[in-house]
Amino acid sequence: MSYVPEDEEAQPLLPTQRTRSNSIASIVARGRSNTISSFKIGYDAVKRHKVEFFSLLVASLILYMGFTVAFLPRTSLSRDFRRFHFSKVTRAETYRIYLESLLRENHAKDHVRNYTEYRHFTGDDHVLQYTLDQLKSYGFSPKIEKYYPWLNTPVDSEVSLWIDDKLAYNASMIEDFLEEDPSSSSPQSVPAFHGYSANGDVTAQFVFCNYGKIEDYEYLLEKGIDLKGKIHIIRYDSMFRGLKVKNAEKYGAAAVILYTDSFDDGEITEANGYKAYPHGPARNPSGIQRGSVEYFTDFPGDPTTPGYASKSPHTKRMSPAGKLPAIPSVPLSGREVAKILEHLNGKGCKIGPGGNIGGFSYYSGPSDPNVTVRVYNEQEYGIQEMSDVIVEIPGILHGNSIIIANHRDSWTVGGAGDPNSGSSILLEIARGFSELRKNGWKPLRTIKLISWDGEEPAMLGSTEYGENHERQLKKQAIAYLNLDTAISGSKFQCEANPLLASVLLSAAKHTPFVGRPSTSLYDHWKETSDLDIGVLGSGTDFAVFQNHLGVPSGNFKFAGNREDDAVYQYHTNYDSYTWMEKFVDPNYELHNTMAIFTGMSALMISEDELIDFRTHAYMSKIRQYYNGWHKMLNSTFPADSKLQTLAGTLSRKLDDLAESESVLFDTHTAQLRKKARKDYPVWLFYKKLIIYFKLTAANQKLKMLDRLFLTERGLKDRDWMKHSIFGPDKYLGYFGDVIPGLHEALLVKDREETLEWLQILCKQFEKVSKLIHL
Template structure:
């Protein structure tokens, strides 16, 4: 060891430039240049010339000799330079020149030379990587077993201290790494539409054009046909089947956190043998109403719902018949002023008019002393007086009956047994029906004008003749009289099934926001109907599902809104707005904090005239969107039509699912749709066939509603600054 030390201590250490200048690349050896091997032999000639042997050592003077300027041409002389005698001043310049040499000139080099250079570069990089990996410290190597194997077939014998095990470990490590990378990709982490995806950046105009251009009337028609194929009252099997279908549509569209939201609420259902309207005195006038509608679908027949009032009181009462026009308080006052007592009477009133709320008609009759209330559909309001009745036209036929709830929405909204708190399955606190202020205390029932005709006829000569404005459109009445305590007596029976904890299901799905995921725009439409629901709510539901589809397609393209969009299909709307109200009560704090807007559609299309009611903050944004949508029949934008008619955006009423959002949560809300002449509202004649023949035969207004609705949601969810006035 002493000799080795003395011999190598005297060797001078070459500089980096000297070291690299003495090693020309073997791939560039010219006819007058020595190869790598020859140069190494020359540098070590004193150590090698004496022969080889196990004990031979190099001569102390056989050390490295740096090349002189007179020596053979430098191995780097072939590199291009800016001047014949300009030296390279830095390694950066050298590296730049080397990099330039790596770029192959295909116009001058042959294909063979190119492949040769690429192969050598790859070989060098692979060798460098191998040396780097080999240089990594292996603290476990000394603990690895020795690997020894022999193969006579291949005539190979390997004997290394743990080297084989290290190779195996490296191979295993590579396999593990490859497996992890594979799992990351198959788990959809990097997919454009995944939950972890940040989202693609699109111009607002391109997204708006996509939404407006992809609403499809054919898809909407197909959705409406399916949604109105069977009756689906709240809490029934039909409504639950539709809920499952809508849940599937949400999932298919790629919405996140899709789920059903259950509440247990008070609902009532009619009994087929529990309803009766009959003249019982005098015997010679005895008569009984048919009550239910004719079979709408005859081949094959479909099950129809029975005629009744939701949330009506059960009872069996008899009293003298009195006609009270529209059932407003003013109408009852007129009767009182004429000295007509209503105590214990059965009051007959007609829909619409000065008192549009059917529940308040019943309440006014109750306050006037009546024992029961009958409400009929007058042809002057929605029947043949206005035009041809279904199936020849759009209006209510003679046997058509308008169902509806008579719970007092002005007193209590939502589940009448849980005012102010949600009716979750776990909620134990409940009122009894007798304790609720949201229920009327006299029985009521709806009938067709076919049945009301006989009741009006028998009033002649009792009480006093009615004012001209009280005269309706029912034919063959002759003189219209009010009736009084001497009128024929009528039996009103309304015995029903009352369920205090009936499950209903909202369907919820979301597209999370990219910048403000906690802030949300809620988009809602109710699902339940009184019969087939071809207009209310089917027209809105069909457009709603097409909007979900379009936004789902946007989502798969990588788009994400700035704020979360929450889609909701409400159950129990027809019964006092139960589904949406219970949802708001259950999410009240988060909605007050993070609910930016609620966009509602109930009856989507029943005519050709666009209508909207909303918080005043929507005025500017609504007109802006109406200016983008063209009515093909008028060849004008909806904004032009709106302004020509001098319309203004009215405030919201109290008739649909926006009530809880606007009045309880304080969320700015808007309700939109296309309206027109009356239709067979809440009857079984309100079906898909009515819509395809009379409501919107080409479904163009459904498409226009989808454009307005979609652009409105997009503007609210994706505008950096909320577009409120």
């Protein structure tokens, strides 16, 4: 055993020993020793020159940071929003990609044909599944919300003429089957009926009551026409059918027959030499307009759950009395009703402008006591399940949302115009947004795409949704864009809250009209209606948003121009893809235009850092209508000093808002928008923080502005309608009224109601003034 000394490096190497200087262990050992020695030397040096070392280190860092900051790109707050959330698409690229994706392809025809393949009442599974499948194919994860409204399903109905207690005529309750139109002869076709009509079996004399308006009834009473206990025959027009039945019941009707008179179709009629559908553009004489008679222009939604959602079959319910007629009603075609109306000739008085019912001279009647009509109506009422389909595209800015929606249920197998032109457009918008997502797009604000169920009976899907999510919608919703009967003619029509006007006009400029790069929708709109934006009324799904929740809404469509467009076969078995492709939109170019416009409108609201609402347009519209009501007040209550003083105060406040305060606020927001898009160097980051806080405050004001016009009391006799500025005309229904509460009070000369509305409006406009004050 050899002895190894502790200090090997101190011992001489024996000749017989292998040198270790080249061994791996030796190299490692030597390297470690040298490294430790270097650290020791370095540390000693640092200790000796500590101040100089750290000074050099700090100077190097400052030099590096200064160099980096100096050459960093200047950025705007606008770009920062997207950069910090890893969004890869700029605003301009968003518009371009969306536009190109819809111009490159158009699937609207396939969608319309698939939607109109089967009958699709409320709750239909076929169109539900088709909608889900399409949205999933675009990469979305649609959510279903179920509601359980109380509504009717048709069982049987009959209208027959009896003379001397003998059956003289039994009217057809369904249209003619046409070989040229497969939808019209579907085995699933259902005889005509009214949604929410009362059951009954009535045989009585009958009277003709023209359009069933209050003035028609007052005229008949002045002429001494006996109306009570009679069956009232009324013709359709632009007045909501439910209000026609409501008026008839008020004036003593036992039952109601509603029919369509081609006289009200405008120029395109058989009487003017045009052929009837399917051989020409005029109305088919056997067409029957179905529809609801629930008073949904007063109280939309499930009539058994007013103001709250029917979230389950076991939801507590109230009596629907007062929200739907208590007398039976049925619809008829013009051809079928002619066999009945001709028995009124020479009886009573003439009423109305005349018409196209052959053999009828437009006398009121009533019919002779031995000439009666039987109206039989049997409906089955119960709780039915329905489903809303919701796609949500989360936005960068939380707590803000834009909703685009359409309903998919129909009265018939067809429904190509109402509602499935809009259904196809909604899916096309979804496809465009899907392309954007593939390119890395994240919307600045959340966008929701919703397919409503149950619109036709009473805007059930949208109303139950709005009532269910009321708190969230009031807090977050910026705008609601509606598509219903989106394509039924060639004339563009737009009804919207004036706050949206600027966005809609800008979107129209960016929308090619029917694919023509040289012509925009803006050009077509200007040419056909001078860029008119109408007043929202009711009768479709925007009602809960605008009239109940105070969410600025818009409703868009291409409708018939009554001069050379084919007559729309509204709510008949002839509202089919055959009619659509033959007479309205053969290549589905109008569908494509509407998809581009609606999607672009939503993107322009979503992608702008500052919501592009203009308060001046809003205040000017209100003042325009208020000036008319002010004159009416002066003539109605000329000697009432209290009303006159209060009305004058309100007039001056509106003048201030329209002429100065709103102008200053809009100027401020325009400047703020420019600052948000201005580039700043990194060292001026604090300026972007200031802009951000101002931007947030301005957006909050714009989002809440319309909510300031909501009232707890609602409109008189229809308290569900909460908005004091916009609401449906009380006597016509579909048309909109501005400042409806005050207007209605003046019409009936109700002083106390007039006073109350003046006080409400004064308080509301004072709040608006404080909100937009700079």
